[in-house]
Amino acid sequence: MSNAETGNRLMDAALERRMIEIRRHLHRNPELSNEERETQAYLREVLEEAGLSGIRPVAGFGLAVDVVGAAGPSNRKIVIRADIDALPISEASGVPFSSERPGVMHACGHDAHTAMGYAASVLLERQKQSFSGTARIIFQPAEEAEPLGGRRVVQEGLLDDVDAAIAIHVDPYTATGKIAVGAGPYTLACDIFDITVTGNSAHAAKPSEGVDAIAVACSVVTELQKIVSREIDPYDPLVVSITAIGGGGGAYNVIADEARLKGTIRSGHENTRQHAWKRLRQIVEGVASSHNASAEVDLRRGEPPVINDPDMVEIIRRTAASLLGQDNMLSAPGWTAADDFAFYSEKCPSVYFRLGIRNEELGAVYPLHHPRFRVDEQALSIGAVILCDAARNFLLPPS
Structure with missing residues (x-):
């Protein structure tokens, strides 16, 4: 049977x-x-x-x-x-x-x-x-x-x-x-976040006259992955995922002055959760600042494990x-x-x-x-x- x-x-x-x-x-x-x-x-x-x-x-x-x-x-x-x-x-x-x-x-x-x-x-x-x-x-x-x-x-x-x-x-x-x-x-516990990167518009032929928010956002995505790969014990569960990214007004010849990202943090322990929150904010704000942009992070606590x-x-x-x-x-x-x-x-x-x-x-x-x-x-x-x-x-x- x-x-x-x-x-x-x-x-x-x-x-x-x-x-x-x-x-x-x-x-x-x-x-x-x-x-x-x-x-x-x-x-x-x-x-x-x-x-x-x-x-x-x-x-x-x-x-x-x-x-x-x-x-x-x-x-x-x-x-x-x-x-x-x-x-x-x-x-x-x-x-x-x-x-x-x-x-x-x-x-x-x-x-x-x-x-x-x-x-x-x-x-x-x-x-x-x-x-x-x-x-x-x-x-x-x-x-x-x-x-x-x-x-x-x-x-x-x-x-x-x-x-x-x-x-x-x-x-x-x-x-x-x-x-x-x-x-x-x-x-795992689950938290969600929204990131807004603010730069300055410019003609796409002269990007040096502005601050490209999309380029900054791409750097943010790359750097956030290092929280897991370089800061957390491999046996301590943590996942940081960017699940959406967008920006610009749709024109081919305008540098975007704003880009938006959203994502999720999954964690197994409260101390790891707190570390990820802290580092996410630090990395986003630091990467933005290093590119002469600014950024805001809206992080919302979700369900526990x-x-x-x-x-x-x-x-x-x-x-x-x-x-x-x-x-x-x-x-x-x-x-x-x-x-x-x-x-x-x-x-x-x-x-x-x-x-x-x-x-x-x-x-x-x-x-x-x-x-x-x-x-x-x-x-x-x-x-x-x-x-x-x-x-x-x-x-x-x-x-």
């Missing part, structure tokens, strides 16, 4: 079909962070259709629903987080249910996370006689962009009475049917091993991506685990945030069942 069949055996065919239908609907109709109006309305509709009640809006365009166990009184609560937003990417995956919204795509698998969250909600509702306490499923908006939905979830008090939290993420680097999880830091609680990791390991076998459990290190589930992990014991979706029989495999990114849907039933069973195992009444 294949790994996917293991998951399907534990989920009836009708629910599996509905879960995939929901995933494909969301994939066709992606919405960007803090714009998930239609997604919110659609999720409310399908959850009510499945018999779930008490659905309420959270964090702007998100939803939360509590499934209360009937095995006895308990104040214990666990959260399952499913992120719902998409990315500003033009899809080129070629799947028949590709995005119908130009320039917007579920290129990070949040449509799959949402569909698995839906199925886990239904399974928990069906099995509520087997556990006590409450499973709170949060369909969270704005994981990809500020203002971050994870921060809002915490600010709105949705975790104040919660004992633990679980999140899942599809992983194109891991084979379908395998689970990757580990204790300790599991994603996700920290996986060892006891919660063990719940995922036991649950997944019982479904898939120990051979399909990977004690994998974290990755350099960031996730605002980190705000949950600051608030309560949490676990963030990865669901393998890599299936080369379906064609070439592409990474997260790629316009050709695809999800092997055979994995979804496995993820949904693990979410449900891990929550139930946490909420099992004392024996």
Whole structure:
């Protein structure tokens, strides 16, 4: 029996079909962070259709629903987080249910996370006689962009009475049917920055009469890479990426008087994070000054790293091993991506685990945030069942 069949055996065919239908609907109709109006309305509709009640809006365009166990009184609560937003990417995956919204795509698998969250909600509702306490499923908006939905979830008090939290993420680097999880830091912190370089215009034939802001910006890009390559221990995770650059008014014969850059800093430790902030400002201002230009840096603190609680990791390991076998459990290190589930992990014991979706029989495999990114849907039933069973195992009444 294949790994996917293991998951399907534990989920009836009708629910599996509905879960995939929901995933494909969301994939066709992606919405960007803090714009998930239609997604919110659609999720409310399908959850009510499945018999779930008490659905309420959270964090702007998100939803939360509590499934209360009937095995006895308990104040214990666990959260399952499913992120719902998409990315500003033009899809080129070629799947028949590709995005119908130009320039917007579920290129990070949040449509799959949402569909698995839906199925886990239904399974928990069906099995509520087997556990006590409450499973709170949060369909969270704005994981990809500020203002971050994870921060809002915490600010709105949705975790104040919660004992633990679980999140899942599809992983194109891991084979379908395998689970990757580990204790300790599991994603990196993420901060974003904008840089404005100001020079002086001049005729392109006489650049010496001005200060070329684009040339200065190019020097800034080069020098910033030395923070990582020459100032940080190779075993201390830090990534500095420039993700956009632009400037000038479009004329062929005018030296640009302004250039703009944006980027991100990913870090694993707070002292490294602080060092990168300091050096970014120093380098940008120093490079600009050395070229007779000036520069401004707008640096905004984002999510911290996700920290996986060892006891919660063990719940995922036991649950997944019982479904898939120990051979399909990977004690994998974290990755350099960031996730605002980190705000949950600051608030309560949490676990963030990865669901393998890599299936080369379906064609070439592409990474997260790629316009050709695809999800092997055979994995979804496995993820949904693990979410449900891990929550139930946490909420099992004392024996």
